[in-house]
Amino acid sequence: MAADPATIPGESNRLAYASGRGRWVVAATVLGSAIASIDATVVGIALPAIGREFGSGLATLQWVVTAYTLTLASLLLVGGALGDRYGRRRVFMAGVVWFALASALCGIAADPAILIAARALQGVGAALLTPGSLAILEASFRTEDRGKAIGAWSGLSGVATAIGPFLGGWLVQAVSWRLIFVINLPLAALVVVVAQRHVPESHDPDAAGRIDTAGAGLITAGLVALAYGLIDGPTDGWTSPTVQIVLISAVLLLGGFVVRERRTAAPMLPLKLFGSTQFTATNVVTFVLYGALGGALFLLPIQLQQVSGYTALEAGVSLLPVTALMLALSARSGALAARIGPRLQMSLGPVLVGSGLALFTRVDHAGSYVTEVLPAVLVFGLGLATTVAPLTTTALTAAPARHAGMASAVNNDVARAAGLVAVAVLPAAAGITGSAYLHPAQFSTGFHIACLISAGLCLLSGVLAAATIRNPHEGLAPASPAAQHHMHCSLDAPPEHPKGPEAVG
Incomplete structure (x- = not known):
């Protein structure tokens, strides 16, 4: 019909x-x-x-x-x-x-x-x-x-x-x-x-x-300029006039976006959401954690194929345990957070993720999947399964109920922006530039450094969560039916609330 x-x-x-x-x-x-x-x-x-x-x-x-x-x-x-x-x-x-x-x-x-x-x-x-x-x-x-x-x-x-x-x-x-x-x-x-x-x-x-087309235009142009400056800076040189002009433009455009959102009657991003300390803290934790994830997951498939000799199919299959763990455990993690509050899992989960990333430093040329890759994948996946559901729920509950959809969409966007910045910055920070990915030994050294940097960021996000995330004194209310069932397993960003980004009261 x-x-x-x-x-x-x-x-x-x-x-x-x-x-x-x-x-x-x-x-x-x-x-x-x-x-x-x-x-x-x-x-x-x-x-x-x-x-x-x-x-x-x-x-x-x-x-x-x-x-x-x-x-x-x-x-x-x-x-x-x-x-x-x-x-x-x-x-x-x-x-x-x-x-x-x-x-x-x-x-x-x-x-x-x-x-x-x-x-x-x-x-x-x-x-x-x-x-x-x-x-x-x-x-x-x-x-x-x-x-x-x-x-x-x-x-x-x-x-x-x-x-x-x-x-x-x-x-x-x-x-x-x-x-x-x-x-x-x-x-x-x-x-x-x-x-x-x-x-x-x-x-x-x-x-x-x-x-809010003006707001959308400002943030898009600002992110383009920021990405261009961060990606081309290591190649052209940070003192290059072009790179410096682009980065200054990025700051001005993103600053203009903030000013625009403060002044317009119908902002694309209601900045009043950040009046909640809990909401702000959750998004800071999200930015640091997903920055670590975005940079490392960009480099990992290249490491597996260019250095460890995996085929594209083998590289794809090697990460399936992460998804399996999230499918099996994320709902249980969300239920536990509903009973005891999110701080424990948001503090310990990133530490597990960071431990998994640190274990990836053992992955080298001709690396055995069972002894080198799989242990890192399992610890990494366990950390994600522990963290993602409590983090998303905290972003939702930190905002008024009528803004829950927008709060989740903002949290989703923060995660994507973090990944964008990490993909631009992490390779250069680890010494991977130009055609380094074509030289296995050189790339592998940089990959190991990148994993340690990302592991440090994960540890930092766990510490930030322990210091800033609050458990409700009376305990979290039971999740709604939709929230209980809703669990997306993409590593790209946290899930969105069922109402989506349009749910702004």
Whole structure:
């Protein structure tokens, strides 16, 4: 049965999870989210192959990763607001189509510049579809079925995330790195057909006022300038007039963004959220922790393939235990935090993550998976499973309930921005520049230094959490059904609240 394109007016017209149409809605949102999350996880596996084909240095590979994160982080909040106003299904489908077209451009890119530009366009598409997937579930299902729908979305998204590195590694090894992008086209076509036929349209009746395009423009330009300066600084020299001008411009643009958000009546980022000490502390911990993760996970697939001699498929499969641990333990970690408060896990979890990163310094040429890689992967994954759910819940509960969606979206964006900065800075800080990744011994030395730097950042985030995160005196209230089921397993950023970034009261 095709969906009525009209906005769902009330609870009586919402869907039951067990209905055929309800299952199709879940399928559309899972597949839509999957094309973005799988793409984010497989690109790292493909970096060595991309570098070999184009004869590119490390800076180019940094931009392949950073361009996507940059536009996604800059426009995620705008994507949610557009869905509120113009229709969540409409914006979700537009994002899927945009993402598919950008993926096709990635697949046929004849040079690195085209690939980087196409990756930036992919980020725009992801910013449109990512908030829409959960917002559609929130708006489409009856209250008593919403938790089931979001739980199914979360679990199936976790499976998609687990499949991503394996599928990407196989495609890179068996055919070409270009297939990791081209494979998005049939998936996107299926999502559009299913969404058009089965997903009901919905709007936020309270969405009013103008979209903060000026704020979006300032933060996008500021992040572009910051990334350019940090990535090209080690190559061109920090005293280069171009690098200095770009970095100064970044400071001015990002400062202008803060001023704009303080003064505008409808800010993209409500700075009043940071009036909560708990919310600010949580985001500081997030920035430090996800900075450590972003930089290390950028370098790890290169280390495994260029130094340890793994194939792309072997490198992809080697990290599957991380996803398995998060799928198995994240919900339990969230439940424990609900009983005792988040501080213990937010303090000890990053220490475990850092210990796993420190163990990666044992990974060298011809490294045994069982004795060198697997122990590091298991400790690393255990730390993530311990940390992510309490961290996300704390970001939600630190803000007023009517701002929970925005609070989670801000926390998500902070994590992505941290990864962006880390990918730009960590290689240079570890002495990995230019074509170093083509020289195994040189790269391996830098990788070990990078792991130790990242481990130190993880330890710092644990100390910050112990010092600044508070447990509620009366204990955390039991999670809502949606929160109990909602657990996304992407390492790219924390999960978003079911209401998505548009849920601003």
